[in-house]
Amino acid sequence: xxxxxxxxxxxxxxxxxxxxxxxxxxxxxxxxxxxxxxxxxxxxxxxxxxxxxxxxxxxxxxxxxxx
Amino acid sequence: xxxxxxxxxxxxxxxxxxxxxxxxxxxxxxxxxxxxxxxxxxxxxxxxxxxxxxxxxxxxxxxxxxxxxxxxxxxxxxxxxxxxxxxxxxxxxxxxxxxxxxxxxxxxxxxxxxxxxxxxxxxxxxxxxxxxxxxxxxxxxxxxxxxxxxxxxxxxxxxxxxxxxxxxxx
Numbered sequence: 113x114x115x116x117x118x119x120x121x122x123x124x125x126x127x128x129x130x131x132x133x134x135x136x137x138x139x140x141x142x143x144x145x146x147x148x149x150x151x152x153x154x155x156x157x158x159x160x161x162x163x164x165x166x167x168x169x170x171x172x173x174x175x176x177x178x179x
Numbered sequence: 180x181x182x183x184x185x186x187x188x189x190x191x192x193x194x195x196x197x198x199x200x201x202x203x204x205x206x207x208x209x210x211x212x213x214x215x216x217x218x219x220x221x222x223x224x225x226x227x228x229x230x231x232x233x234x235x236x237x238x239x240x241x242x243x244x245x246x247x248x249x250x251x252x253x254x255x256x257x258x259x260x261x262x263x264x265x266x267x268x269x270x271x272x273x274x275x276x277x278x279x280x281x282x283x284x285x286x287x288x289x290x291x292x293x294x295x296x297x298x299x300x301x302x303x304x305x306x307x308x309x310x311x312x313x314x315x316x317x318x319x320x321x322x323x324x325x326x327x328x329x330x331x332x333x334x335x336x337x338x339x340x341x342x343x344x345x346x347x348x349x
Contacts, residue, residue: 118209128249131204132256133263135197135212135314140264141185142193147277154336154343163190164197165317165332171198172322179205 186268201322210249211323213315215306217251219243283347305338 118124136145142164143149152158197212204210223245227234234240265271275288284290306312309331311320317335320328 114206114209117207124208124249125247125252127204127208128210128252129256131200131208131212132253132258133260134200134256135253136257136260136262137264138188138193138196138200138260139257140261141188141268142190143187145261148279151277151279151343151347154339155347156340160190164194165313165321167191167194168197168201168318169194169322171195172201172318173198173324175198175202176205176323179202 183267184269186270197318198322201319208249211315211319212253213250213311213319214254214257215303215312215315216243217248217254218303219307220245220248220251279347309334 139145143160144164149158149160153161201212204212219239220243223234223237223240223243227245234245262271276286276291280291302312306315309316311317311328311331313332313335316325316328316331321332
């Protein structure tokens, strides 16, 4: 699907950059750019990281199945 | 607009957003969201500054050519996106030593810096051996139900929890 779009190298770099902006924005809003939050997950006192990962995976799975 | 200025969003909303973002990137770019390959490409670019084009002969860099690609731009955009988020919520600040680290190991920046450097090297090694990091394996791989990614993600947590408990348990 959309093969012609995937072959446009320069445009793809721009899309990658744009995706990165959204991804970084979401990571920060989720708090997982914060050392204390990551550490809290590993010490099993703050489950933010797992909540984000699992909801991303469940949402993503649905899309991948349908695509 | 208030929504964008909030300091934190619900983790479920953030996860949902990342999931939707992964649909869009698979559709528009046919690429999984990942980060660690961009770091090996960058190391190739740095090596090329010193050793010239011979770097390209290396088997590893034949596979992961040292050049700016989609994922490299994603990492760059990620830094910018996170910064925009902190600026909008007013939480942007430069922090040399994280608070939890400080309460356990003291305020020395040098100690923190050296440990971070060692940690970064181990992280880079591990991510390349595994062929992915928390984003590539942990999110993009697991949502495609790749067995290797589920194994890798579970092992990231086992290793991380073990090390954190070892370091932070009094």
